Amino acid sequence: MTVRAAVAGGLFLVRLSPRRLRTVLERLAADARPVPYRQAEEYYREVVGASARCAGWQGCLPRSIAVGLLCRVRGSWPQWCVGVRATPPFAAHAWLEAEERIVAEPGCRDDYRALMRVRAGRG
Template identity: 75%
Template sequence: MSVDMTVPRSRRGSPGRAVTVRAAVLAGLLLARLSPRRLRAVLGRVAAGARATPYPQVETYYREVSAASPRCAGWQGCLPRSIAVALLCRLRGGWPQWCVGVRATPPFAAHAWVEADGRIVAEPGGSEDYRVLMTVGAGRG
């Protein structure tokens, strides 16, 4: 299943915004190399004191990250994409629910995603299709 990852030109924003999104993507790619324990600790520190980001805003960041990075747009780019989206939320003072787990339905595979307002953001399927193994929520340190 493919998902349209284009961001309408009117919502792309300034060149400075593009630089911010690309910086978040780069940080996501670098942080994705950490061990799970260390990644959770780093993201927990980043999320400390943040408020929950509403779904529409998280979805906008998801689409910006996917449009900026072909690597992050695909299924294999789920970990750096989820990290980049969370970092963009944090730049605005918020944080989504960042999750890592597995698909509970075929094809079974590891997956990372973000949630907002109790819903999975821009991923195929619903919450019943995934099992959470690790999470970092807003305001946790």
Template identity: 65%
Template sequence: MPSERPGGRKGRVRTKAAVAIGLLMARLPPRRLKTLLKRAAKGAGPADCQQTERHYYAVRVASRRCAGWQGCLPRSIAVALLCRLDGVWPDWCTGVRVTPPFAAHAWLEADGRIVAEPGSPDAYRALIRVEARRDG
């Protein structure tokens, strides 16, 4: 796990801003959150796993609230927004973990893999998915 945020001071400011927005957006009702994330994903290419993982660890370093299991929703939003600033978008997912411990969860996928989460892809079931949208 990288211990520093990428991009020096500018990268730290971007990461902190994305975390703040992620924390605010995590309070939205699911339908509104999905609408806003779809708008953000519009015109983006797919993110790769390495880039998404780099932002994932930067967000965890920047925010204690986003670092733990219960910080998954704002963390996933912040990481997706950081990727979007790079012109790409990971698959943003929210749903449930179908293996113990059973729980609601939000995560990111890139290159067909779950990014920086424990377990295999079949351990999660997405109820909402927002993918990159080059079509617009």
């Protein structure tokens, strides 16, 4: 039930303006500890297993938010990022990082350029 609630929250929050979304996520992350990579990857898999919409390439924004919400409910927070893929296919993208690694995404950290980040404990 928690995973479905996180997915519903992610699908709701994508409707906010970028400024408002960032404010909401920063407040959620403010008192959280950084999530370990393995936990973030596990939560990622739970979210994509629960939502076909979050599992697809076009679902990167609600997926990243839903995983962040799931982490937060369980006491931690990933580094939430929005930006672009710097390698083909070039596109806007949202992703998560934990322990300075991209969580469950193809490529490596150098393949992405973040325009916005929300880190744990930044309140």
